[in-house]
Amino acid sequence: EVQLLESGGGLAQPGGSLRLSCAASGFTYIHHPMSWVRQAPGKGLEWVSATSSSGGNTYYADSVKGRFTISRDNSKNTLYLQMNSLRADDSAVYYCARDAGFCSSNSCYGVWDYWGPGTLVTVSS
């Protein structure tokens, strides 16, 4: 059974840092790109960042570029999101999501078939 479980959320001060983790199990982790998607309270979904299966390629939304870093440890089946210079508008539930690997005409990213339950990040003084 595919499982994704996020951890590391909590309360952070503006300008502070947090590192989120996502432990994956039940599938061959190294075969799949992974993403982080967030949802502010009462709002819609916002894609944050993606990484290739090897971790060699990373992608970011403009809203987090330069502040957040996605990485993965394929020996530990774990995905990370290092969040620095946190702002109030970063407050959200953060989901990790597995990319299904369905290919379009130009990439094999962007269809997320499994999601973790999410971890809540609150940025407030």
Place this chain on the structure above:
Amino acid sequence: EIVLTQSPGTLSLSPGERATLSCRASQSVSKYLAWYQQKPGQAPRLLIYDASDRASGIPPRFSGSGSGTDFTLTISSLEPEDFAVYYCQQRTNWPPFTFGGGTKVEI
């Protein structure tokens, strides 16, 4: 950035009725549009990808159609468990991947 606009914002229906949800893209996304269902307190669930392909385990009452800029998610006969928020999402022109604002299907 491709903007996805979903309509209506809220759809009030009864079990057994047909639901038709719309998603319009600000520019063509070809067929590369997905639909997700989200219930309160839960993670999103993939329903449809590439406009019309049902994800694994999704019942046939869910169907998707469209291409280019106009897409539709149809639920042929609403079950009680289908009352939720539905999001469309494109993967043609990224980063960023973008989502629509959601349609809430309520009783």
